[in-house]
Amino acid sequence: MELKSDIGAKSAWKGFSSQTLYIAYRLMILEDEMDMYPETVEDLMIKKNEKIKELIQIKNLSKKLSLSDLKPQEEDSFFKRVLKYKEENVIIKVISFGDIGEEFQGVIKRNQKDIDNFKAKMLSYGYTLEDVDWILKNLSIEKENEKCLEKEIYSKLRENFKTSIESNIIFNNLINYISKLSRYTEMTNRKIWNIEVDRVINDIMSIKGMYNQYGRTIVNLREYKSQKKYEQLEKEYRMGIDARPDHIRNNLDIYRKKWMNKIKYAFKEKNVVIIRGASGQGKSTLAYRYLLDNYSEDFIFVVEHITDSKQAEDIVLALNGLFNSESGDTIIYIDVSPYDTNWKWILEQIDKRGINLKILITIREEDYRRTDFSYGGVKLQEIELKLEEDEAKEIYNLYEGSEKYLNFEDAWNSFRKEGPFMEFMYLLKEKQTLTERLNTQVDNIIEKENDSDEWLKFLLIVSYAGKENFRIDLKKISEVIKSKSMGKMLKNLEDEYLIRIKNNSNYIISTHAVRATILVNIIKTKLYYDENNLIIDVLKCTKDYCPILLIEYLYKNVEKSELLISTIKKEKDYDWSTYATIINSLLWLDTFVLYNKKSQDIELGNKYSNDNFIALFVQDCTGYLNVNRKEIFELYEKFNFEAVQSIKKEIKLEEFKIDYYYTDLFIKDIGDNIENKNVYREDDLSNVGYVLFWMANRNVFISNLKIIQLDYSKIDELLDFMVGLQLQDLEDEYNRILENIKKIIIKRYNIVWMENDQKEVSVKFINKLDDKHDSNFYDRTMDVVYCIRRLYFKKQMYNVKMIGTRIIDGLVIPDTNKTMQADKLIISWITNINRQLLDLDEYKKRKDDWKAYKMAMNETNNLLLEFVKKYNTALDYFYRKTNISKLADEELNNLFRNILIKSKNMYKAPKCTVNKYGMSNELKSFSIREKNNENIYERNKEFYRKRETRIEKLFFDYISDFQNFFNQKNIVVISKIKKHKNENINLSTFNLNQLLKDFLKYNCEYKRMFEENNINEELYKELRTLALFWENFAKDEFRNNKSKLYEIKLLQKNKDEEFSSYISKNLNKNKIILNNKTYFAVDIFKIDQFLNNLYENYKKTFNDIANLYNNFLLEEYQSQKNGEINIIYMVDNKLTKIGSTIKLKSISYSKNIEDLIKLQKPENYYNLIIPEERFVNEDSFMYNAVINIGKIEGIKLIYNYIISVNEELTDSEGILDETYKNWCEETSRIFEEEINGIIRCCDITFRKINKNPDYIQFTDKYKECLVNYRTMSKEVVKQKDISNFLSVDDLKTQFIELLGTVEL
Secondary structure, eight states: OOOHHHHHHHHHHHHHHHHHHHHHHHHHTOOTTEEEEETSSSSEEEEETTEEEEEEEEEOOSSOBOGGGGOTTSTTOHHHHHGGGGGGTOEEEEEESSOBOHHHHHHHTTOHHHHHHHHHHHHHTTOOHHHHHHHHHHEEEEEOOHHHHHHHHHHHHHHHOOOSSOHHHHHHHHHHHHHHHHHHTOOBOHHHHHHHHHHHHHHHHHHHHHHHHHTTSEEEGGGOOOOOOHHHHHHHHHTTOOOOHHHHHTTOSOOOHHHHHHHHHHHHHOSEEEEEEOTTSOHHHHHHHHHHHHSOGGGEEEEOOOOSHHHHHHHHHHHHHHHTOOSSOOEEEEEOOTTOOTHHHHHHHHHHHTOOOOEEEEEEHHHHHHSOOOOTTOOEEEEEOOOOHHHHHHHHHHSSOOSSOSSHHHHHHHTTTOSOHHHHHHHHHHSSOHHHHHHHHHHHHHHHOTTHHHHHHHHHHHHHHHTTTOOEEHHHHHHHSOOTTHHHHHHHHHHTTSOEEETTTTEEEOSOHHHHHHHHHHHHTTSOOOHHHHHHHHHHHOOSOOHHHHHHHHHHOGGGHHHHHHHHTTOOOOOHHHHHHHHHHHHHHHHHHHHHHTHHHHHHHHHHTTTOHIIIIIOOSSSOSOOOHHHHHHHHHTTOHHHHHHHHHHOOGGGOOOOOHHHHHHHTTOHHHHTTOEEOTTSOHHHHHHHHHHHHHTTOOOSOOEEOOOOTTOHHHHHHHHHHHHHTTOHHHHHHHHHHHHHHHHHHHTEEEEEEOSSEEEEEEEOOTTOOSOSOHHHHHHHHHHHHHHHTTTOSEEEEEEESOOOSTTOOOSSOEEEEEGGGSOBHHHHHHHHHHHHHHHHHHSOSSHHHHHHHHHHHHHHHHHHHHHHHHHHHHHHHHOOOTTTTOHHHHHHHHHHHHHHTTTTSOOGGGSOTTSOOSSOOOSBOOOOTTSOHHHHHHHHHHTTOOSHHHHHHHHHHHHHHHHHHHHHHHHHHHHTOOOHHHHHHHHHHHHHHHHHHHHHHHHHHHHOOSSTTHHHHHHHHHHHHHHHHHHHSOOOOOTTHHHHHHHHHHHHHHHHHHHHHHHTGGGEEEETTEEEEEEEGGGHHHHHHHHHHHHHHHOOSSOHHHHHHHHHHHHHTTTTSEEEEEEETTEEEEEEEEEOTTHHHHOSSHHHHHHTOEEEEOTTOOOOGGGBOOTTOHHHHHHHHHHHHHHHHHHHHHHHHHHGGGOOGGGBOHHHHHHHHHHHHHHHHHHHHHHHHHHHHHHHHHTTSGGGHHHHHHHHHHHHHHHHTHHHHTTOOOGGGSOOHHHHHHHHHHHHTTSOO
16 A cells, blocks of 8 residues: 655655766766866856856656746746856756657757747746746756666776776765765865775774674674565565564655654754654654664664673764764664663763764663663753654555544544554554454464474563563473474564564564564463463573562462472573573562561561661661661661651561572472583673572582683673682683783773782773773772672782772872772672562562642642742842741641652652663673772662652752651741841751752753753742742841842842843853854963953952852852853964863852853864864964963873873782883883874974074974984883872973064
8 A cells, every 4th residue: 555645755765866866976087177066056067167058956846847847937047147158158958867858859959949949938938038048058958767777877986086996885875875965065176086085995994893892792784684685574574573674774664753853852952862662653764764764874883782881881982983074974773672771881971981873772762760770961952752643643644545444533443542553553554453454364374283382382472571682592492392393383483573583583573562562461261271381381482580470470479489489499401591581580578578578577677777678777688788776776867766766666677688588499499400511602701690599598509511613702791601610610721711801901090910828819000191991080990899809709809900090190099099898898789689679678668650740749839839939039038027926837737748748759750761670681791890988878879869860859859848848847946036146047058049940951851851852940949039038038137127128139130130231241242153052262371361351250249148049149150151161272263173161150269260261161062073073173373372282291200100000000019010111112102102293393483483593493392302202102101109290380381482483
């Protein structure tokens, strides 16, 4: 069935591609002195030596070309436009990709009758005879063929560009290049195109090298191709299997204009776009359509199999080189697998590095909500994809009639007005629901196959795993399902689109999670298959780690658990991932049983501890952590003595320990199965380590493993494996691996010194100057701590120090020297059990969905609005009557209590974002980094709460600020009346202003998330008034006033106007917009003056007592600029790509202008696209003079760095020579590059200085000194004393003196 819109869409695309193809062909045969201008005056204009030679109109029609197709009668027709160039005697050309009509054929052949007819028509349209004769003289009409042109282009490409790169890649980039020229109406010629090709070749070579290094992790979309014919692709897509690029390349999808526009708009706003929605809503189809319509396939990269943060870091580094190129728009696509949360690491790495990558992500709604990801600085746009009635109606109307449904309402009602896009499309196309179709297919199996039960069991196992997107191993399922017709079964089930066979027939997967879920429900009604046995068969047949499948069953069937475990144990040869699945699931079951057993105590404890009983008082239910409950009680008795006493008296906390009953039922009997078990390269070694770890914890030990082969690129997995080996005392296996992995880790972390004794390990690792890793020094140090901890698990102490951090004089980097006791380092394989206990309890307290959550927020905000209004009025009443009765009104207390009740547990996201089991479907690596100076509760609280990182946390923060203010306000009022000093006066003012700031963040997120712009505005306005009112009340001497509230509002109005004027005078005159972002352009020689004006004018304008409110105005403005002001330096009134950033609020905190200047953070805007006419000439004298002074000053930082490394390595005994040698070579190279940079700047500046011959000898000596110093780089990097270095101050002084000889 053809869609009406498809015909138009294909037609438009056909015309576009033909035009682009012709222009590309003309570029291939263009003469050297000619320039081309697509989409300017005409489809194509060609100039020679700046004079127009050709004006070309390109047509691709489904009918024969005639005069009427050029619409000569219209004012803006092709012929009337070209008449403007009569004097230049240009060739006017019409190119047709279809047949040419008889009328034009006669004109081409110069048939007098046809020429006369042509003239008569043109004269009737208002042309003069002179005009018509000129047109006929210069007109050329030519027919072209797409295939012939394409063949000619390929021939020219092979002739002109001798490279190993396939011609089709250069061809595709040529088409993409022409498309961009047309879009932006830019000029090109042969010289420009040759440069472009060189760039493409270099980039493609980089891509090939990247493939070699990263294997299948980064895959070019062009590789996603099958050999299937159109008919086969069309049939499988119609049946609702997972969308693949080939389906979209063949235009099998329906064009969803509404969502395509949303994606395009989103990418105009932000570089990262997330499409989220339930399974079956068409996320992948939509993504592939957008990618293929807007990007060349050579520059679309799919990221697969992100395993850890280190790998994500490597991926981003690999891609960043490509994105710095200008050979074409490049984009990354990540289709997030169910339960995978590792995709967040890519975004976090991009955020940390400030990389300008375009990324499109598709993800299931539930996976998006469960991902522990904070937006932070990542600028992203979310699109929630769902089928709504308006789109459904539009789709229905696109089809030419419907045999089954009378009208859209009939179809929509049959669809039950809700569900996935995939099902609705199936309903329209196939005239039945997907459930009906699948039911028919199952019935056909029952009727036609002799061993139909085996077929259905096979399909049920695949579908049961497939509803959560797990794979089934073909070999293993063939051992479980003993069908004589296995070959026929596989072929028929795949032909019917019920299964898909992947990876050279090694794995079977369901065609789509939605279809799998429907199939499970259908088959269960037609086949008796005890779910106990079904679970076991799925475990036997999958190599995936899949605890969620087992836990879903255990949650509903606790009483059948022992029977299930006894049956599971009978299988002797599970994969490591299956063993990990079973152990993790049974640990969860033991935790779940404890939770149910102690539910009454938990409920009682929550009553006494404001719903925080498990986090505050239980803390550990595993028995493997050292929890000092006496310390905990003493701490919390200070806050609520009575509650703590009640807990001590009524609850036996020592009973909150799981007994490992179900875990032990399994683990105690698997030792023989694990003994001598093989470990292969493809095994997930984290799973192996996890199994060995818990066996050892439960006193089950083995004496041998058969390690066949290991993948040493998977460092985190190997380290997890090493933990298991050590606890199992498998010393031979451990020691064999140790030497290999130790070398890799030393290189990976730049470990330059190591000592290892019986009780502790000490290491020093170098912070490399060109290290592009995470800039967070604490995280990098803790990475090494946990790495060494896993490598030497049985040590008592781990000492790790990062060296090479003392770069800026006087700046000490904290958290780079760690001395950690083993029992203070978190083991996530244990703490995850405590998290599960807490999550089970928290699930009950969560709102059901976002609708309920949003309603609770709005109700809380309305209560708070009522409170703030009343309190503003009460303060005004106090000033008028000197009476505190309204400030102490019980109604305010009632409102406060209602706010607390309504906002209780609102820091937790709703139930729809998590599962009710308190369980994720991924096995976390062994370690979680935690700060050592936090007590256990703070660590736990932060760990549990950090997952709530979006609106939940922001809402919780601002409500907590309000609660703090409320608890302090009455004390402040009494202190003011009695004229007593009280620390709560300043504290209450601070908390109220913090409330205002946090509400601002919350409100921005609320608007972004719910797409509502005007909500909460009245509350925000009232909070601003209260903040200013309270600061005046708290800090000013009290005087009776009949209209204080009016006075405050007037003051607020004046302050807002003054601040607006301040911004206008001091910032806006420097404001520029580049790449949709605001910058402030400042002359590099006037940067101190710029900051001084900001500082001094602020202090003059805002010098009253309302310091906190004044500071808030800065933060309010700054929040619109993403937290900071981006300054871009100018030289000679032209923009550079260097600058600095500064937080505007620093103005109010700085004691003087010198402090403010020090708070600038240098910035390089390498990825910024600046129009050529606004960009500085990088060869100019002034630009290089300024840059060079900075470069010379930068040498001092390298000196400091070199000394800070070498001073730490006085003890030669522990030095790792290879690391030190590599560091010396790399630092020497960097040093030489910096000197080379100074020399390059000198070469440019000295040209002008040397115009006076008297100074040539001085510039030559200066440069000679630099060249000689560069040759000494290998000695320079080994120095420990700054006096051995060439003086930077002397270098700078002499250079400035030479600059002074030039008259500007």
